[in-house]
Amino acid sequence: MQLILLSGGSGKSLWPLSNDARSKQFLSLLEAPDGGSESMICRIERQIRKSGLDCDITIATNIAQRDPILSQLGGRVDIVTEPERRDTFPAIALTAEWLRLVKGCPLDETIAIMPCDPYTEEGYFDVIAAMAESVGNGAAELVLMGITPRYDSTSFGYIVPQEGKADDNGMLHVTRFVEKPSAQSAHDLISEGAFWNGGVFVIKLGTLCSYVWEYVKEDSFDKLRARYCDLPKISFDYEVVEKAENLGVIPFDGLWEDLGTWNALSKRLQSQVIGDVIMGRNVRHATVVNELEMPVMCEGVRDIVVAASPDGILVCGKDQSDRIKDYVAGLKRRPMYEERRWGTYRVLNYQKYPDGFEELTKTITLNPGCCISYQVHHHRSEVWTVTNGRGIFILDGVAREVGRGDVLDIKVGQLHAIKAQDSHLTFIEVQAGAPLVEEDIERFDWPEV
Amino acid sequence: MQLILLSGGSGKSLWPLSNDARSKQFLSLLEAPDGGSESMICRIERQIRKSGLDCDITIATNIAQRDPILSQLGGRVDIVTEPERRDTFPAIALTAEWLRLVKGCPLDETIAIMPCDPYTEEGYFDVIAAMAESVGNGAAELVLMGITPRYDSTSFGYIVPQEGKADDNGMLHVTRFVEKPSAQSAHDLISEGAFWNGGVFVIKLGTLCSYVWEYVKEDSFDKLRARYCDLPKISFDYEVVEKAENLGVIPFDGLWEDLGTWNALSKRLQSQVIGDVIMGRNVRHATVVNELEMPVMCEGVRDIVVAASPDGILVCGKDQSDRIKDYVAGLKRRPMYEERRWGTYRVLNYQKYPDGFEELTKTITLNPGCCISYQVHHHRSEVWTVTNGRGIFILDGVAREVGRGDVLDIKVGQLHAIKAQDSHLTFIEVQAGAPLVEEDIERFDWPEV
Numbered sequence: 001m002q003l004i005l006l007s008g009g010s011g012k013s014l015w016p017l018s019n020d021a022r023s024k025q026f027l028s029l030l031e032a033p034d035g036g037s038e039s040m041i042c043r044i045e046r047q048i049r050k051s052g053l054d055c056d057i058t059i060a061t062n063i064a065q066r067d068p069i070l071s072q073l074g075g076r077v078d079i080v081t082e083p084e085r086r087d088t089f090p091a092i093a094l095t096a097e098w099l100r101l102v103k104g105c106p107l108d109e110t111i112a113i114m115p116c117d118p119y120t121e122e123g124y125f126d127v128i129a130a131m132a133e134s135v136g137n138g139a140a141e142l143v144l145m146g147i148t149p150r151y152d153s154t155s156f157g158y159i160v161p162q163e164g165k166a167d168d169n170g171m172l173h174v175t176r177f178v179e180k181p182s183a184q185s186a187h188d189l190i191s192e193g194a195f196w197n198g199g200v201f202v203i204k205l206g207t208l209c210s211y212v213w214e215y216v217k218e219d220s221f222d223k224l225r226a227r228y229c230d231l232p233k234i235s236f237d238y239e240v241v242e243k244a245e246n247l248g249v250i251p252f253d254g255l256w257e258d259l260g261t262w263n264a265l266s267k268r269l270q271s272q273v274i275g276d277v278i279m280g281r282n283v284r285h286a287t288v289v290n291e292l293e294m295p296v297m298c299e300g301v302r303d304i305v306v307a308a309s310p311d312g313i314l315v316c317g318k319d320q321s322d323r324i325k326d327y328v329a330g331l332k333r334r335p336m337y338e339e340r341r342w343g344t345y346r347v348l349n350y351q352k353y354p355d356g357f358e359e360l361t362k363t364i365t366l367n368p369g370c371c372i373s374y375q376v377h378h379h380r381s382e383v384w385t386v387t388n389g390r391g392i393f394i395l396d397g398v399a400r401e402v403g404r405g406d407v408l409d410i411k412v413g414q415l416h417a418i419k420a421q422d423s424h425l426t427f428i429e430v431q432a433g434a435p436l437v438e439e440d441i442e443r444f445d446w447p448e449v
Numbered sequence: 450m451q452l453i454l455l456s457g458g459s460g461k462s463l464w465p466l467s468n469d470a471r472s473k474q475f476l477s478l479l480e481a482p483d484g485g486s487e488s489m490i491c492r493i494e495r496q497i498r499k500s501g502l503d504c505d506i507t508i509a510t511n512i513a514q515r516d517p518i519l520s521q522l523g524g525r526v527d528i529v530t531e532p533e534r535r536d537t538f539p540a541i542a543l544t545a546e547w548l549r550l551v552k553g554c555p556l557d558e559t560i561a562i563m564p565c566d567p568y569t570e571e572g573y574f575d576v577i578a579a580m581a582e583s584v585g586n587g588a589a590e591l592v593l594m595g596i597t598p599r600y601d602s603t604s605f606g607y608i609v610p611q612e613g614k615a616d617d618n619g620m621l622h623v624t625r626f627v628e629k630p631s632a633q634s635a636h637d638l639i640s641e642g643a644f645w646n647g648g649v650f651v652i653k654l655g656t657l658c659s660y661v662w663e664y665v666k667e668d669s670f671d672k673l674r675a676r677y678c679d680l681p682k683i684s685f686d687y688e689v690v691e692k693a694e695n696l697g698v699i700p701f702d703g704l705w706e707d708l709g710t711w712n713a714l715s716k717r718l719q720s721q722v723i724g725d726v727i728m729g730r731n732v733r734h735a736t737v738v739n740e741l742e743m744p745v746m747c748e749g750v751r752d753i754v755v756a757a758s759p760d761g762i763l764v765c766g767k768d769q770s771d772r773i774k775d776y777v778a779g780l781k782r783r784p785m786y787e788e789r790r791w792g793t794y795r796v797l798n799y800q801k802y803p804d805g806f807e808e809l810t811k812t813i814t815l816n817p818g819c820c821i822s823y824q825v826h827h828h829r830s831e832v833w834t835v836t837n838g839r840g841i842f843i844l845d846g847v848a849r850e851v852g853r854g855d856v857l858d859i860k861v862g863q864l865h866a867i868k869a870q871d872s873h874l875t876f877i878e879v880q881a882g883a884p885l886v887e888e889d890i891e892r893f894d895w896p897e898v
Contacts (some may be wrong), residue, residue, distance in 0.1 A: 280769070282766070282769055282772070295761040298763075299764075299765045300765055300768060301764055313744070313745045313755075313757055315753070321749070323731070336743065407830070428808065430879070
């Protein structure tokens with residue numbers, strides 16, 4: 001079986017810890033089995049490996065998430081990135097064609113598709129195994145997971161099964177779907193035995209590809225990827241699920257939560273107090289997550305979330321935490337913290353002067369053996385002060401070993417690169433110039449020196 | 450008349466905006482007459498000048514407050530600093546002797562002594578003028594200001610006047626003092642006509658000095674200052690007020706507030722929202738003061754204070770804000786922002802590695818024409834990147850003009866200094882070495898170059 005994990009999300013709902021470069025599934029805030037912390041995507045990957053599902057994992061995502069996925073899951077998964085953001089159908093279509101054309105999977109291979117961020121338990125993966133069996137034995141063309149509803153939700157889609165008994169594999173046939181019903185309809189649907197649609201699907205690769213071929217069919221993945229824009233901007237539910245002929249659903253009755261707000265996440269955190277926090281004696285039901293170097297002090301408050309990161313500070317009543325995404329949409333600020341394939345950086349200071357001159361100070365940490373590409377900037381100088389580790393620094397083709405206290409003065413137009421040796425390499429970078437834009441960079445191959 | 454303003458305070462109660470280097474009286478948060486903001490000490494100096502009191506101002510303070518006072522009040526006041534922190538009697542004694550020995554004030558000069566941080570109004574200074582008249586005409590040896598009590602406070606001292614009518618100048622004679630009574634006693638005292646002791650005293654210089662001479666008498670201020678430790682560690686109230694023979698009190702019935710907690714200060718702020726703040730629609734009675742470059746977002750909270758500075762972040766119910774000083778006492782962290790005579794600095798990052806190596810990154814702004822002394826460090830290197838303004842930089846005796854984008858690489862043991870030219874000069878400083886301690890500095894005279 002091949003498993004496609006969908007990793008998307010805009011990073012607004014868990015601001016300021018999540019941002020456009022760090023969606024919620026990458027936040028290391030959940031309790032790991034060893035007592036440490038892990039992210040949602042690490043948790044689900046760990047659960048899949050432990051479940052006994054015999055599958056490879058391919059993550060369908062966008063380019064901004066490639067680096068954090070590599071950093072967190074390394075080479076344990078494949079990654080297929082969309083050339084532009086469209087919708088779930090094109091993203092899944094692209095990944096299916098990658099499985100066929102690049103990985104060489106046969107058309108009768110079973111494919112499971114699921115989101116990367118549900119907070120769930122072992123039984124969830126047992127249901128996926130049963131779904132795969134139903135598709136394998138031809139009981140249905142496409143099998144969905146039906147989550148047992150906990151309340152009259154108006155924000156989920158509902159799956160209505162046929163009346164009657166489930167087959168030996170626990171599968172029911174599906175009669176219809178209802179998207180985000182009113183509260184009254186939701187109540188009636190649940191009385192009828194309807195399930196929430198958890199976004200988990202199992203289908204044969206050939207069946208899936210036949211939906212793609214209605215729009216595009218190419219004999220190489222590169223050609224197909226170049227025609228990505230020919231795939232309609234539509235969800236997988238509308239394009240595939242609602243058109244499929246013989247649909248099954250297998251219920252899942254266990255733990256299943258969307259940790260998409262601070263209120264929901266706070267109940268599953270490794271600890272209610274993370275980071276440098278001073279809690280007063282008159283604090284009740286507060287969750288405080290502090291990623292900054294400075295202390296957060298709380299006193300005389302209750303039922304609130306306080307979250308602080310280099311992007312900003314949130315102080316929010318827990319029952320109002322679903323509202324913050326609306327305000328975050330209005331923020332026009334570069335991410336102040338990013339996880340990249342080579343390591344991480346954090347912005348310490350940024351100043352733009354009235355005449356356009358800018359200064360940006362960062363602390364940068366390269367993972368062992370990793371490097372920043374050989375590059376040149378045409379409008380800014382940079383000064384790096386190495387504060388920890390050892391590395392190889394190249395300036396205009398001349399390499400030298402550098403370490404603590406070394407000052408690397410890089411003028412406008414000078415080619416430069418750096419590579420960490422066998423431990424982390426940390427340095428402070430001060431950029432100065434105008435304009436300080438992402439595009440002021442030309443990249444070259446790592447030189448022979 | 451000579452006016453002694455007492456400026457002390459440990460900076461804990463308005464954390465994180467106040468710290469050991471920036472006591473509450475220096476925070477520019479109150480509304481100024483021009484609609485801008487001003488600090489408590491600027492407000493009181495402005496009020497004294499406007500009151501018509503014909504007086505010079507001398508500020509009795511400690512060395513840590515000398516730079517912020519110079520920065521905020523410039524040459525408009527004299528400053529006398531204690532060699533070590535003792536109590537209000539020695540601090541006032543030292544200043545009185547400075548007035549006598551350095552400024553040359555005659556012994557029959559009238560001295561008014563007052564704290565620098567009450568939030569008050571015009572009438573307060575009219576009462577000081579009346580107090581000076583009572584001392585001048587010999588009606589009393591020492592006259593106090595009696596604040597009309599607003600409630601049964603258990604945290605003030607009370608002044609109990611003799612029964613009977615005030616004299617033509619509004620003065621009553623004093624029978625006794627009660628320090629911090631119980632609530633019941635406070636209630637009874639107020640019924641008897643007692644006043645709060647506002648810490649404002651008027652006395653003749655000669656009378657004041659006679660109390661000093663009981664411990665120390667010298668013919669030069671330097672000699673006296675060298676014997677500061679011979680003055681008892683005791684408050685002015687205990688040493689002078691409670692011993693004086695003929696005591697008067699003149700009541701003040703106007704606006705008089707101690708803005709010593711966030712709750713009290715919040716009512717007098719220039720604005721309830723200061724800095725980069727996003728307020729949600731469901732926020733009520735919140736005060737948010739944000740000195741950081743990053744945004745603070747609030748939603749679904751009420752009756753709280755949020756304050757953020759480079760020293761930390763406070764989230765506090767307004768009715769509990771008197772409790773935070775207890776927690777702040779436990780913080781062991783260097784001030785991250787300081788106002789110095791030559792300008793300001795803010796710490797951007799600090800890291801200490803397990804083997805003792807440290808890194809400290811700051812942004813530093815020199816006021817026009819101001820300089821950092823010619824100095825050398827024996828355990829750290831520094832790299833400065835100039836981001837705004839122009840200056841003269843001296844390295845091992847060689848001077849040069851520097852400006853934007855210039856990188857100044859200062860190795861361990863190199864003598865260096867910098868002076869701003871006719872505008873502000875800003876640079877990023879990265880320190881690296883071990884140990885990074887305040888004492889790793891030798892200062893020299895500005896060289897002839």
